[in-house]
Amino acid sequence: MxxxxxxxxxxxxxxxxxxxxxxxxxxxxxxxxxxxxxxxxxxxxxxxxxxxxxxxxxxxxxxxAHEVQGTLVDADFNTGSLRGDLIAMLTRYKHSADIMGRTYNRAILGEVSKEDNQDVTTFLAQLKQSNLFIMERILSKAQLNGEINNTTTDLVKLMPFELLRYRFLISDEPITDDFIAEVVDEIVLPAIMQQQPHP
Known part of the structure; x- marks a missing residue:
């Protein structure tokens, strides 16, 4: 038995x-x-x-995902530059999305469309807070290194995650290293620098 x-x-x-x-x-x-x-x-x-x-x-x-590579929140991105840390973070984020798979991520989209789904509401709120925490830690390190003077709005902090999620969930296009570099160089870094004090 x-x-x-x-x-x-x-x-x-x-x-x-x-x-x-x-x-x-x-x-x-x-x-x-x-x-x-x-x-x-x-x-x-x-x-x-x-x-x-x-x-x-x-x-x-x-x-x-945690078994394979630990949590994104606990990861320490310390490449020596803000740009390098952003690229390293988004690369790790992409790997996490790959582990979770499109089936799961698209299930989230399906559940979001349903009314009063408290599980999805809670999940998305937790996801937002973890994304903000990750970006704040990266930006704080850049402040200590003298690369920037100020942190940014939450909108800018969430932008890189939203762009990768859109690419992964909606467009069906691959998230390549070149794409991640473009997101950082052409969108995220300029948005961060725009919110720094200008002489």
Whole structure:
């Protein structure tokens, strides 16, 4: 008789099953009933921990990304220049998006269109705050290095992330190293410098 998994072992199985279903059949196939059956647990266990399949899927995908390369928030970008740090950060961001995959990222778009989806609202709010934190840390380092005098508005801080998300989710064009450099050189850096005091 098989031993029922509990704790971290069960969580890992649930996460793996969730990612496998999504990869093979898409987001619509990710249901608590299906995950419970294939994980060898009950829907009650899932409902007790996650408010929706989307919330479970988000945690499962993030766990995989963290396992592969850690969290973007914890990464230390220290190339010696503001430009280098921005390019390094966006390159890492692109790798995280690749790990999460288009299926998951487009599931977010689908959920955003639904009314009163608290899970997506919470996720997007957390994403915004983490993006702002990452940029503020990079800009603070540039201030200490004497490259800039002031931080920027939130609009400018969020701009690089929004541009890459649009490219990844909407345009279907690849995010290349050249594209990242163009975003930094032609859009982000000029916007940052525009908000610095001029003599």
């Amino acid at each position: 098989a031993t029922r998994k509990t704790g971290d072992d069960l969580t890992n199985v649930i996460f793996t099953v969730t990612r496998d279903i999504m990869a093979a059949e898409g987001y619509q196939a990710v249901t608590f009933a299906r995950i419970a059956r294939e994980s060898g647990t009950s829907r009650t266990v899932l409902y007790r921990r996650w408010s929706s399949p989307f919330a479970l899927m988000t945690e499962a995908i993030q766990a995989k």
